[in-house]
Amino acid sequence: MPRINNQTFYENAIKRYGCTARGLNWNSKNSQHTRFEVIHEILADHLPLNSIIDAGCGFGDLYVYLQQKGSLPRQYVGYDMLQEALFVAKKRTKQRCVYKDILNDELEWADFYVASGSMNILKRCETFLFIRRCFEASRKGFIFNLLRGEEKEGHFNYFLPEEIEAYVNDFVYDVEMYEGYMEGDFTVFLKKEAL
Numbered sequence: 001m002p003r004i005n006n007q008t009f010y011e012n013a014i015k016r017y018g019c020t021a022r023g024l025n026w027n028s029k030n031s032q033h034t035r036f037e038v039i040h041e042i043l044a045d046h047l048p049l050n051s052i053i054d055a056g057c058g059f060g061d062l063y064v065y066l067q068q069k070g071s072l073p074r075q076y077v078g079y080d081m082l083q084e085a086l087f088v089a090k091k092r093t094k095q096r097c098v099y100k101d102i103l104n105d106e107l108e109w110a111d112f113y114v115a116s117g118s119m120n121i122l123k124r125c126e127t128f129l130f131i132r133r134c135f136e137a138s139r140k141g142f143i144f145n146l147l148r149g150e151e152k153e154g155h156f157n158y159f160l161p162e163e164i165e166a167y168v169n170d171f172v173y174d175v176e177m178y179e180g181y182m183e184g185d186f187t188v189f190l191k192k193e194a195l
Helices: 006-018 029-044 061-068 083-093 124-136 160-168
Strands: 051-055 073-082 096-099 112-116 138-148 174-178 185-191
Touching: 029 061, 029 112, 029 138, 029 174, 029 185, 051 096, 051 124, 061 083, 061 124, 073 083, 083 096, 124 138, 124 160, 160 174, 160 185
Parallel strands: 051 073, 051 112, 073 096, 112 138
Antiparallel strands: 138 185, 174 185
């Protein structure tokens, strides 16, 4: 189980802020887009994109962002555990957005798995499992971001880049770390093979 109840955490934010970035507990739309820009820059090196699974798709904002950048994959699938978010994501994207528990359900194959903010309230052991499962279900790699910092009590999950690098060392072909785009955040690209 996450550090706090996932359903309650997001339902309360949606009630307060609606179908916005704040409704998914992002600090702002700008911080959400800054993270999306890093993901887009990584994916742009692999155009055209065949398939992406957005693990924790929320309202489908990453799809909309990629659409605006002209970088949509041939196939997009959104996974989320919040029915309210899935309802909005389906309407916004017109893509297949389905209920999926990344930690327990069978995952589909895709060239890339992407997760932006999806692991921020998980426990550390759940975060490691989430990373491994998404990576194993990807053909080319897994791109995700995490909150950067020392582990502490509270709602949010913090990591240092070297902790992630040490964890994935035995099963990843190569790791690329992206920092400096925003204080307290970093993005990781786990490569499946030489691309």
